Amino acid sequence: MFKIASVDSLTINFGNEISKEIASDVQKAYLSLKSLNIEGIIEIIPSYTTIYISYDVFKYDYSSLCKLLDNSIDLNYEDNSIKNIINIDVYYGKEVGLDLEDMSVKKNLSIKEIIQIHTQKEYDVYAIGFAPGFGFLASVDERIALPRLSSPRKSVPKGSVAIADKQTAVYPQSSPGGWNIIGRTAMELFDKSLKELSPLSVGSKVKFNSISKEEFLAQGGIL
Structure with a gap:
């Protein structure tokens, strides 16, 4: 152990x-x-x-x-703190969902179906890393699960929502990465001015919500 x-x-x-x-x-x-x-x-x-x-x-x-x-160690420990579901608004447009079309072909699903599957469930935050605010969320529906890209990108835009195997995540900052990008959020997931630095923590629950391009831009999103 x-x-x-x-x-x-x-x-x-x-x-x-x-x-x-x-x-x-x-x-x-x-x-x-x-x-x-x-x-x-x-x-x-x-x-x-x-x-x-x-x-x-x-x-x-x-x-x-x-x-x-x-x-x-107490494996019967009960966390009595109230944890609300963290709702993350996502624009699933092709100009930000860099791998949506490729995923559509590989999974034999329409882009609309991919979005519906990704947004229909709540995800658990299993771990935090490799960058501050980067939460590993699981488990992704098998229908949209895809392995990491064979050639990682040198730079993934901040706010990118992605899938790798049966995990999903949001890139809190621009960084290299090999996950499949399906959308983008304007939500800040890492802020040095906050006491906890990020709204995500192990045990949190996350729900993704599909929004329009206009709503994304109104929230401060960048294409």
Whole structure:
């Protein structure tokens, strides 16, 4: 379960598969540890199947910290904070949905059907990374799931809504990327002035809503 990551960090592994059950265990363990504010733990970062922890080596050695964590993790932890569904308005136009037409051909679906499928469900935030505010959301309907591009783009525009395998996400900033781009949002998902930096956090739920080009531009969207 525990594994050394570096001289001052370790990982806790909850399984080898990406699943709702394992993600739930990761989330409960993460929230239970975070709620304790354990002195000497510097950072706790959850992902799909693991939790990364960095710590003060002058306070703990690896063995003593593992024992402490093992006694502290609560997989029955209940998060009583109220989390609203985060609604993200998306313009699914061809000029911003760079891979919509290709997806339409590969999946034998109309663009309208792709949009309907992508917007019909709520997604869970399973992990945050690789960039601040970049939330990995799952699970995408198999009908519109596509692998990453064979040749990543050097620059993906800020706000791009994308799919890779059974995950979907929004690029909070312009950056290189290999996901399939299907739309764009004007919503800010990373803001240094905010205490939490991003409205997305592990355990949040996200709903995408299709809007018109005019609505997108009125919200401050850029084509």
